[in-house]
Amino acid sequence: MRARILTWNIHKGLHWAARTSELEPMREAIRAASADLVLLQEVRGSEAQLEYLADSLWPHHAYGRNAAYDGGHHGNAIMSRWPIEGVHNLDLTVWRIERRGALHATIRHPETRERLHAVSVHLDLFESNRAEQLERLIRYLSAAVPAHEALVLGGDFNDWRVRACRPLAARLGLVDAFRAAEGAPARTFPAHRPTVRLDRVYGRRWPPETVVSRPVLPAVALGDHLPLLVDARGSE
Numbered sequence: 001m002r003a004r005i006l007t008w009n010i011h012k013g014l015h016w017a018a019r020t021s022e023l024e025p026m027r028e029a030i031r032a033a034s035a036d037l038v039l040l041q042e043v044r045g046s047e048a049q050l051e052y053l054a055d056s057l058w059p060h061h062a063y064g065r066n067a068a069y070d071g072g073h074h075g076n077a078i079m080s081r082w083p084i085e086g087v088h089n090l091d092l093t094v095w096r097i098e099r100r101g102a103l104h105a106t107i108r109h110p111e112t113r114e115r116l117h118a119v120s121v122h123l124d125l126f127e128s129n130r131a132e133q134l135e136r137l138i139r140y141l142s143a144a145v146p147a148h149e150a151l152v153l154g155g156d157f158n159d160w161r162v163r164a165c166r167p168l169a170a171r172l173g174l175v176d177a178f179r180a181a182e183g184a185p186a187r188t189f190p191a192h193r194p195t196v197r198l199d200r201v202y203g204r205r206w207p208p209e210t211v212v213s214r215p216v217l218p219a220v221a222l223g224d225h226l227p228l229l230v231d232a233r234g235s236e
Contacts, residue, residue: 001150001152001203001204001205001206001207001210001232002207002232002233003036003037003116003152003232003233004033004034004035004036004037004229004230004231004232004233005035005036005037005038005039005118005152005154005201005203005229005230005231005232006030006033006035006037006038006039006215006227006228006229006230007038007039007040007041007120007154007155007199007200007201007227007228008026008030008038008039008040008041008199008223008225008226008227008228009040009041009042009122009155009156009199009223009224009225010026010040010041010042010043010223011042011223011224011225012042012043012044012074013026013043013044013049013223014223015222015223022222022223023049023052023053025217025218026053026223027052027053027055029215029217029218029227030053030227031055031057032215033215033227033229035229036080036081036082036233037078037079037080037081037107037116037118037152038053038058038077038078038079038080039076039077039078039118039119039120039152039154039155039201040053040076040077040078040079040120041076041077041120041121041122041155041156042074042075042122042156043063043074043075043076043077044072044073044074045063045065045068045072045073045074045075050063050077050079053077053079054079057079057081058079058080058081059081060079060080060081060082060083060084060107061077061078061079061080061084062077062078062084062087062103062105063075063076063077063103064076064077064087064089064090064101064102064103064120065089065101066093066099066100066101066122067099068099075089075101075103075122076089076101076102076103076120076121076122076155077103077120078103078105078118078120080105080107080118082107082108082109082110082116083107083108083110084105084106084107085106085107085108085115086105086106087103087104087105087106088103088104088144089101089102089103089104090102090103090104090136090137090140092121092123092124092133092136092137094124094129094132094133095124095126095129098124098125098126098129100122100123100124100133101121101122102119102120102121102122102137102140102155103119103120103121104117104118104119104140104141104144105117105118105119114149114150115149115150116149116150116151116152117141117144117145117149117150117151117152118152118154119141119151119152119153119154119155120154120155121137121153121154121155121156121157122155122156123155123156123157123158123159124158125158127161127163130157130158130159130163130164131163134163134164134167134168135167138167138168138171138172141153141172142171142172147173150203150204150205151172151174151203151204152201152202152203153168153172153174153200153201153202153203154199154200154201154202154228155199155200156198156199156225157198157199157200158198159185159197159198159200160196160197160198162184162185162197164200165179165185168202172204173204173205174202174203174204175202175203175204175206176200176201176202177201177202177203177206177210177212177230177232178200178201178212178228178230180206180210181210181211181212182212184197185197185199185200186199186200186212186214186226186228187226188214188225188226188228189224189225189226190224190225191217191222191223191224191225191226192222194226198225199225199226199228200228201228201230203230203232206230206232207232209232210230210231210232211230211231211232212228212229212230212231213228213229213231214226214227214228214229215227215229
């Protein structure tokens with residue numbers, strides 16, 4: 001695993017309280033992180049919004065719709081510096097009122113030519129539904145991703161009781177980067193006073209020099225979740 005990875009539930013580009021658009025400062029915060037892979041949740045389902053966020057830094061990007069409603073839809077997105085060879089949007093919906101999914105992109109590193117699998121996920125608010133969604137996700141990834149290939153899974157797990165870490169480690173070999181570095185998953189919600197551990201970045205075989213952080217954001221840029229940044233690139 002050699003990549004710099006950012007995950008963030010951007011709350012459709014809205015401020016956490018005022019419900020005003022904060023897409024511009026969010027874009028600047030994403031750009032400042034200088035990640036190779038950006039895994040986003042609650043992206044408004046318009047090509048214009050995703051292209052605006054990707055700009056020229058991430059020429060390769062993909063979107064997977066989760067929820068549709070009057071006036072639009074939103075879902076998960078992946079932005080990559082490296083070519084995306086394939087995309088699959090996995091429907092994880094258990095309860096139709098809470099539509100959820102996982103977006104899987106197969107990426108080819110331009111120098112090593114190795115394949116990397118990046119997955120942006122958003123799970124349900126209810127624990128019983130999350131358990132079923134996690135089982136579906138594990139079964140899918142077990143079949144779709146060869147065990148020897150790099151896999152990163154990031155997003156909003158809504159997993160405040162920290163139930164996902166054990167099955168992901170046991171069945172897919174995935175380790176939460178923040179738990180490995182700090183002893184526990186990161187506190188990410190609510191963004192203005194984070195107390196709950198909802199968001200994760202899991203990977204296989206993190207290098208020992210992996211660094212984890214919570215990017216500092218201007219106050220106006222805050223959605224309802226904090227972004228998480230994992231730097232596993234090593235010395236460059």
